[in-house]
Amino acid sequence: MLACRTLFRIDRVFGFTSRCFLSKPESFSILSFRGSENSAMDGFKKQKMVNLVWRPISTQSSLILTEAGNEVQEVAQCSKSSDVSKEVIEGETASVVSAGNHSVSLEVGASLIKFIRGKEGTTQMKLEEEMGVKIILPSSRDEDHISIEGGSVDCVTKASERIATIIDEVVRSPSLDYSHFVSLPLAIHPELVDKLVNFQNSILGIHSIASDKQDDQANRATTNVAVDLKANSETNQVNVGIKSIPIVSYPPKAKSKSSTLLDLGIEKSIFIKPSTFHLTVVMLKLWNKDRVNAARDVLKSISPSVMDALDNKPVFIRLKGLDCMRGPLDKTRVLYAPVEEIGDEGRLLRACQVITDAFVKAGLVLEKDAKQSLKLHVTVMNARHRKRRKNNKKKMETFDAREIHKQFGNEDWGEYLIREAHLSQRFVFDQNGFYRCCASLPFPGEQKA
Structure with a gap:
């Protein structure tokens, strides 16, 4: 299943008569097209102007024709919701473009604007030169829309399609990082947080x-x-x-513990913050508001299915020991605590699979991620989080975990109740220190004796 959909699509318009034919839309973005009487839409009277607006996707499309004074609008209604903005329906709020000029507004997501701009604006300038258009990027980092202006429908359409291709390639590549994920929070248990803080302090030698x-x-x-x-x-x-x-006579100064840790590639930045400890169910790239809202809806809609997978009973896990994700301990990239479901009934894995399948079906999971099997684990240290030092050109990609494993390889971290699932936003945190919760799905509570 193609997990990453094109953000938008503009169908070429070859001509207009008293009726306008639009193909079925296939994206979540909003497109607004404006043309004048000197364009290909010369079938209308000279005093009239056409506004075509592509709305968010649904399985069926319909046309709404409204007339305000001497102005005619046709709206391709592609959304199941009925909240159409005034600037689309009311003729007096629609902007007017000069004769012979065509404009398209595209919602691409704030995190993707920099890829359309390119390094020092090279990608944008190349597109403008090749396509014969003007690309207007937002001045604010929080804005999601760009505008494309050109002298014909054809050049504007081709430029839009080229931008769609660029975005597809970026989304599938590591250049665009994951923005959200579905998590099972564990930092809500204070006793686990305390154990992890002591674990970090003992390794970093803070008390010594x-x-x-x-x-x-x-x-x-x-x-x-x-x-x-x-x-x-x-x-x-x-x-x-x-x-x-x-x-x-003083003995030679022993090599400090901090120096030894640096030689092993161990420093504070590679430890996971205890306040963010969790189990990861599935990673997501939600680069615009439409995809975030779609993910919220998915998580809320699958509550009955998740409850069935859990047999409507609480699920407890046990964390014990430490292990590295791949490779030898002296070249560890990820050190984690294995997860064991108490009772070994497989209910938690079934519930996680229900969640993953729902997001895959909604087209919110990349194809490569959809094919991966789920391995429940709690990451304790990750070399990828290492902060690059100014005097080091190359960042160490691994660390030596042999001594850590020798000391904590059989550590019993305790048993904990899984209380809920979150749609968590990366790099943004709530007041409790955990990732920003965009939506939540409660699990069965602890049974009373």
Whole structure:
């Protein structure tokens, strides 16, 4: 199943008579097209103007013809919702373009604007030169729309199709990072958070730093110098005679723990924040508001199916030990705590599969992600999160986890209830420190004795 759909599609309009034929739309974006009487739409009277607006997708399309004064509008109604904006319906609010000029407005998503612009604007300038159009990008980072202006329907359409191709390629590539994911929060359990904080502190040696300072102070306090003081009554002066200065030999300073950790590729930035601990169900790229809203609707709509998969009973998990995702321990990329469902009934995996299948069916999951099998785990350390140092041109992609595994390989992290599933937004956090919750799906609660 093609998991990534084209954002928009404009069908070429070869001519207009008293009726306008539009093909079935296939995207979630909004397109508005404006033309004048000198364009290919010369079948209308010269005083009239045509506004064609492609609305969000549904399975059927319909035409609405309204007349306001000397102006005619045709709207391709592609949305199941009835909230059509005033600027579409009311003729007096529609903008007028000069004769012979055509304009298309495209909702592409704020995170994709930079790919249309290109490095130093090279992609935008190349498109404008080849297609004979003017591409107007938003000035604000929060805006989702771009405009394409050209002298003909054909050049505007071709430019729109080229931008659609660019966006498809970007979405399928690693250039566009995942924006959301479905999570099963674990940071809601304070006892687990405390254990993970202690785990990080013990590895980073935070407590040993204070003890090292105390040892240094104690060493300075035991360093004594013997002197002989003699007072001269005639000159009222005190003569100081140094009888002996003990020779103190200090052992060579041991290599600090922090230096050793850096040699192993271990630093604070690669530890997962305890306040964000979770199980990941499926990763998502939701680059515009339509896709975010669609994901919300999917999560809310599958509640009965998820409850059936869980047999309407609470589900508990046990976290025990540590393991690396792939490869040897001395070249670890991801260190995680394995997850075991208590009772081993497979209910949690079934529920997660219901969630994943629903998002795949809605076209919100990339094809490569839809083919992957789910491995429930809690990431503890991830080398990908490492912050690049100024003096290091190359970022270390792995770390040595052998000593960590030796000490915590059989650690019992405890048993925990899975209370809900979230549609979580990456890189944005709520007040509790967890990822921004865009929508939630409650799981069966803990049974009372």
